[in-house]
Amino acid sequence: MDRVKGNGSFGDKVRRTWLSLPLRKKVGAITVLAAFAVSFSILMNLVTAGFGMNGFRKILEDNSRSASFQAAMETESRTFKTMIRDRSEDNRAAYKEACGAARKALEALPYDYDEIGRERFAKTWSVKNSYDTYEKRKAELLSMSEDDPEYVQKLYEIYQIQNYIKSYAGSLQEMNVAAGIRRYEKQIPLFLLIPALTILWGSLALAAVLWLNRSVGRHIVRPVQALAEDSRRIAENDYSGPPVSTECEDEIADLVRAFCRMKCSTQGYIETLKEKHEVETQLEAVRLQMLKNQINPHFLFNTLNTIAGAAEMEEAETTEKMIQAMSRLFRYNLKSTASVMPFEREKKVVEDYIYLQKMRFGSRIRYTSDCSQDTMEVMIPVFALQPLVENAIVHGLAVKPEGGRLHIRSWIRGKRIFISVSDTGAGIAPERLAEIREELRNGESQKLGIGVSNISRRIKTMYPDGELLIDSREGRGTVVRMAFTVAEM
Structure with a gap:
């Protein structure tokens, strides 16, 4: 009995020593x-x-x-x-x-x-x-x-x-x-002996690792997990969780005690911050709406027409063309209330946009098109081309110092319509391309961007077999292709 008690006392002493050790x-x-x-x-x-x-x-x-x-x-x-x-x-x-x-x-x-x-x-x-x-x-x-x-x-x-x-x-x-x-x-007997020794040592090492894992999990990981769980509740403005405790007397114990003290003193402060944040959010929304109301789109459209007339009188041809192109874009944005437009009209509006970008980037943007005449009257979702062209220029051609070629193509195969926007720009990395394709399949837009996701969703809604496909090679360029079937040609 004395030996048992002695062993227990020694074990308790070792346990207390371990718990009191610094981290x-x-x-x-x-x-x-x-x-x-x-x-x-x-x-x-x-x-x-x-x-x-x-x-x-x-x-x-x-x-x-x-x-x-x-x-x-x-x-x-x-x-x-x-x-x-x-x-x-x-x-x-x-x-x-x-x-x-x-x-x-x-x-x-x-x-x-x-x-x-x-x-x-x-x-x-x-x-x-x-x-x-x-x-x-x-x-x-x-x-x-x-x-x-x-x-x-x-x-x-x-x-x-x-x-x-x-x-x-x-x-x-x-x-x-x-x-x-x-x-x-x-040499087989020798080879059998060495693995046996390795297994024996591995078993001892595994037992030691399991003991250490249990000790670390109980005295280090569990208190930290409890702190994290209580922190998540506090982040949700829930202070009803039980106080965190630990048997250790190390840095983890100091952290637990400090956290419990902070928990009691931060509830009112966080509620005050939340109320202040809500007021500031409402104020910011009001300011943004006021700023939007200051700029009347029709006023901008009429002003652009006035400037275009002045440029014509002054014989500033390039300025006149740029302002007229911008005016057509404004007119299209303001008056396009329909959900679909003929492909030909969408293409003309996009070419106005490309013209303005060419004025900015010069010879770095080379535009070509190859569109079948049979596709010109095909109805497509309004503003379906412009976001694709904008992405090709901003994220593809403008990134490369030498620029590249932008090509719009449309063709018919059977009753299926194909419209593609391709560029020889920077392209898309394979990992990013895989993410984009996955989001297109799932209909998400967190990383894909509102424009492309919106086009894909509208095509699939308008045409049962509609799809938006993206192919790209990093450093070589990107091709975005719309495909759908028209019931009556």
């Missing part, structure tokens, strides 16, 4: 233990890898040398046949190079009797002797004339020797593989 020392102790566990695991892995690599290195080296000789022999045979058919300088050079490579690979074959054993030594000896005979026969053949009666017979003897050598090399490769397997099987 930095707790983190340091956890870090040291984790570093020791990781270091020991790395050491065990290195030992395992060392044993494995030392054994496999010789196996792989022998197999590699045999395979290299096989490949070199195949190349030498092929170049020899090519050279026999056409004894050009290039073929002779290729054959000579292949012979050198084959000889080098042959000399690299393992040839130590004590190391490779009797069978592999005998097979290697056969390969070397056969290759020496093979070289002599080739030399005799190359010194003969092709008209010699024995030339063909000698040539086929050489081909037969080539096949023998390849067969010997294949057998040698199989012997090397078998020898490697036997060598590996001898």
